[in-house]
Amino acid sequence: MKINAMIQVLEQLAPPSLQESYDNAGLITGSASWECTGVLCTLDAIEAVILEAKQKGCNLVVAHHPIVFGGLKKLNGKNYVEKAVITAIKNDIAIYAMHTNLDNVAWGVNNKIADKLGLINRKILSPKPGQLMKLHTFVPVEHAENLRTALFTAGAGEIGKYSHCSFNVEGTGTFQAGEGTDPFVGEIGKTHTEKEIRLEVIFPVWKQSEILSALFQAHPYEEVAYDLVSLGNDYQDIGSGLIGTLPEPMEETQFLRMLVTSFGLSMVKHTPFLGKNIQKVAICGGAGSFLTGKALSKGADIYISADFKYHEFFDANDRMVIADIGHWESEQFTTDLLIDVLQAKFPTFAVLKSEVKTNPVNYFTGE
Incomplete structure (x- = not known):
């Protein structure tokens, strides 16, 4: 089977044209014409993951984040990006990334988060025009x-x-x-x-x-x-973020305990509780502070995302709770999504999940 067969399935799920202008999704190293020996799915195609793919006999790494985001002017192994690319090229391993195009489909990254929270009545938070x-x-x-x-x-x-x-x-x-x-x-x-x-x-x-x-x-x-x-109509299945409702309202601390359990969190950074139940939930995997206003306008009781700066927490305006659960933590189930899609299409082919935890952020609790 050619690597191109895998790429075609992935691009039916989330067409590359849906990625944002700043993004670099797609085939980053390798050739689509290669025979595929196996697929390793991950969130980040760092060097440790490339070496894992080599050890497991996989010549295709499918990642959420593009290892090459900006331009590369040199390849001498001085940083983690160059090391990963060099290792992939030396070992004939293709890297394919699905990033904001997978964020921008209703059945993508945010839908997987909504599954973990049990949300119903799901809709794109900010539909994309054009x-x-x-x-x-x-x-x-x-x-x-x-x-x-x-x-x-x-x-x-x-x-x-x-x-x-x-x-x-x-x-x-x-x-x-x-x-x-x-x-x-x-x-x-x-x-x-x-x-x-x-x-x-x-x-x-x-x-x-x-x-x-x-x-x-x-x-x-x-x-x-x-x-x-x-x-010019908005396409209701394409865009940023997602909003849905819980089957039954939950008290704020009860909901955050459920969030911690469902996502295996060490901590949650959040704005002050407002003393009201949570039922309408807005979410955005990864860095999502740009959607805070949309979450407010849609009447969300809580907005779950990551990478909020200090002053951006004030944007909740005492009208909803912002919960920052961490970038890796919010997108960790994307790997399962990629595996599910490829295994459904190629049930007898080797589609594996990386065992490397690529989260660069650790939490010290003092215990």
Whole structure:
């Protein structure tokens, strides 16, 4: 099996186009054309993980965080990034990273956190605009059903939990075939009228090539008339953070005890308790202070994330509790998500979980 087969599955889960502009997700070392000997999943592709992959016979490391985030001007092993890259290259180990693209899908990093908390009624906290397009095309009435089916199969026509969504209106199309054409209907040099359906479907921007391929293959006309329109609508399944509710409200200290147990935490940094129950919970794996305002506007009782600076805790404005559980701690279950996805697709292939705890932060309690 080629490494590319693994990459295709991962990119169906979280297309690379969904990563933020500052990110560096994707294949960082190695070649997608290599035969895959095994996969090792981790949060961070540090040198110890690369050596573990070598020892376990895995030539593909799938990580959440890109080991190369900024540009590399030298490779002489003076820091942990250069050491990991050098070791990967020397041992023919490919590193593939899924970072903010995996953060930005409703079924990604934050959904795994929500699973651990038992949240229901989940929604993206800050939906991302500009991720939808609409296709308009015109097809003979008797061929409309076949074309609709082809477009739906390619991924068009999904709105929230609804599928096979389209708009259809019947009208009359006219055209005149010129010399050298091979018209499906009508005659060369004569104006032809045809009963047609104007068919409209929406689709995610990253599926454009598949949608157009399906359109051209299924449409009977030699020249297909179509329009592509970018939509400003928010895509409710794509964006930052997540918000949901607990099945039953919990007292603040009770909820934090549950949080500590569920995530195996040594400590939680938090703003003052407000003396009210917690039921609406906002979350963001990793550094999420940029979503504090969104969590407040959505009426969250608590916002769980990481890497808050001192003054950013004041942004809770005595309206909700902020709980900083640590960066690694908030994203630790992402490794399980990656394993679950790959094992579901390749149940007989070696997909392993790294035994290296990559968290660089330790906590001294004085005990």
